[in-house]
Amino acid sequence: MLRTKRVSIVLPFVLGLALHGLAQGPPAAPAGRGAPADAGRGGRAGRGFGGAYPQRPPADPASVERGRALYGVNCAFCHGSDARGGEGGPNLLRAQIMLNDKNGELIAPVVQNGRPDAGMPKMNLSMAQITDVANFVHSFHVGGYDISRHPPPSVLVGDAKAGEAYFTSKCASCHSVTGDLKGIGAKFEDPKLLQNFFVMPGGGGRGGFGRGGEVPSNIPPTTVTVTLAGNQKVAGRLERIDDFIVTLTQADGTPRTFRRDGDTPKVEIHDPLAPHRELLRVYTDTDIHNLTAYLVTVK
């Protein structure tokens, strides 16, 4: 039986081999599901849950447009043109009165009377106009997974020369920019994905509580050698292991499973990403940024 969890571990490798050019996906939503114990409400499989909260029926577009104009004249200076707060006025999108308001009925007294103690003047707006303003403010998406509106243009801040020096000292024993990494900089449109890729090719499997993004790669699989009685060795791709079972697939495609009882039989795991794991403790963020700045130049 292939369980979903197992699929999630194997897939990054398979996808990595098969798919090119998925690098330009939207920012990864937290995947969460891969972790055996959900991360509390941290399991938050992201935007999917957003639809679970009260959805407002779309308002009359003409009313929203009238509201936009009225808001711009009367409200935007203090509350911001996007209603997220501005000069002295709070964010309206998350304000409790606004979240409970339907068509302006709750905000009307505040608008018409002002809040002198908080420095808010009263506005001379009719109920119909307040409904238009409410419809405009309600037209913004409000959710725990707030969508970034001002994304930074690039993650590239590093020093390519320093990155090259780091590459020579820490990476060159396994990798070469004229060999396995030839043209690596051209394979990623987004430097962020290149950066994630070299920090941990394949995204780190289950341990990563987010998605690394599917990237072009030819990561060798983790392998295992089982030494049986009489020193007979069975080796292959590691499929699963716990304290009691180890399953591998031999070179000819034959799966083998062995019972484990403490240290018997002897089991050796060969993790091709072990040097990358070791570097997680060693890197500074500057090292990582410099390496990225260098690797994007390897076209």
Added chain:
Amino acid sequence: MITIKNLFLTSSICLFPALLTGQTLDPSALLRPLRDDWPTYSGDYSSKRYSHLTQLNQSNVKHLTLAWATRVAGGAGNPGGGRGGRGGGGGAAPVIVGGEGAGDTNAAGGFGGGTSIKASVLEVNGTLYFATPDNAWAVDARDGRELWHYFWKTKGGTHIGNRGLGMWNNWLYMETPDDYLVCLDARTGKEKWHVEIADFNLQYFSTMAPIVVGNHILVGTGDDLDEPGFLQARDPETGALQWKWYTVPLKKGDPGIESWGDVDTASHGGGNVWIPGAYDPDTHLYIFGTGNPSPAYTNPPGRNGDNLYTCSIVAVNVDTGKMQWYFQTSPHDTHDSDSTETPILVDGDFNGKPRKMVLHASRNGYYFTLDRLTGERLVTSKFSDSVNWAKGLDDKGRPVRNPEKDSTIAGSLVSPNNGGATNWPPPAYSPDTGLFYVQQNDAYAMYYLTETDPRGAMGLGGKEEDGVGTLGSYLTAIDPKTGKIAWRHRYPGTGGGLGPGLLTTAGKLLFGGDMGGNLVAYDPADGKPLWHTHLGQVSNAPETYMLDGHQYLLVAAGDTLYSFTLY
């Protein structure tokens, strides 16, 4: 020791007739150490998850065998859907339907994820009670036969999990994702009442197992938008509000306001209460953890300061709803490091003096021993070697955030990942070994700031987190007197992940689920596996109960409940 306060509690309990027959649960039963029944979230108020039962022990655990398994299906259309219901001769169990929603949003019992039992299961007088989001069940503890199933038609909300039910006399209490507290008749599953406990329009969602203390039902909620967290007490007979304690300041002059940049941000500052805490009957203090400040990942000026009382262990008097003390485990958190992981109460010797203590391993990778009367920090240690978000400790023993490890435009390599060095799956403590047991994951992620607006983002927005692997995941034993690791059992392989919750017993056994889908009995002295069975991923913390002279071991894996025993 019986204090005056203790006498007061005892007398208040005596107002309710103690009916010890049938399915009733006298609130005073919750004051007893954990033995035959499992009447509250952690088994007893100390949250040790240490059972005094010894029939099952190191000498015979190898003979543990399956007594029964019951599979449940959420939703309205599955009468008697459990395996236990078939062939049991009892006919289909009744399905009772309630709710304020249209009933068309959660027919499958979980949003996309299927039925997963993450809850603690109550065992009282031979009946088990448990829940998933929108669903509650009673099953026979002897054979798993379904007795009734209650289904709540939801309006929506985050259906991430349900942590279990609370029980008071004949009544059960369930929180729903659309923010109701529902009171059910434990005998029939019929609804007595439901009350609104939080504003669904503000995107609150409710998952916590209600905790019964005397005549208080303690209720918490979650929220991923910028809204304030709170703990509230409800009347067990009517559901009426007794008190409500907000975890963040709401207005000028409120305690903790000096730890925020402005009042508006503070009053939207998060700190939700979504996992049960522990209770000290001597002091009447309910001791629990609070969640992350909101917005979680961005730093608008309004968040300048420590952001009290988010990411804190807090002691609130259950009679008054007033805070007695707090200790902040992540001042000015920027990584969603909820401190909600259940604290454990232990009395013992500390540096030659008797102390009443609180033990807590936090999602942020740090372990704490606190004084239970004052909140004074006795021990701080880093239990996850990979953790790198803090620069060190301040003079109060609090980790000091390194701002360079916030989400940054160019990316920060941070450990733990969002899942945490540990998380809500309950830890355990054994007085036999004197050790605290916790699941651990040494994972890393790249954190990118994706919102450059100086006002930040709302809720959990404004960042992208990309997992980049783990150095390993472990079952870890910590010495609470020193904070040092006594032993670690590494789960084999390179995958990582965080294991489910734990149980210890006086039979010198430590039970937990591993990364390979096994339920395992370990030696609590050294972490050596003694027995296991493969169920698929264990989804709650194992429990134990005694019936008809037999000790049972109970655990959930996904949609199925398994009970093991010795014959």
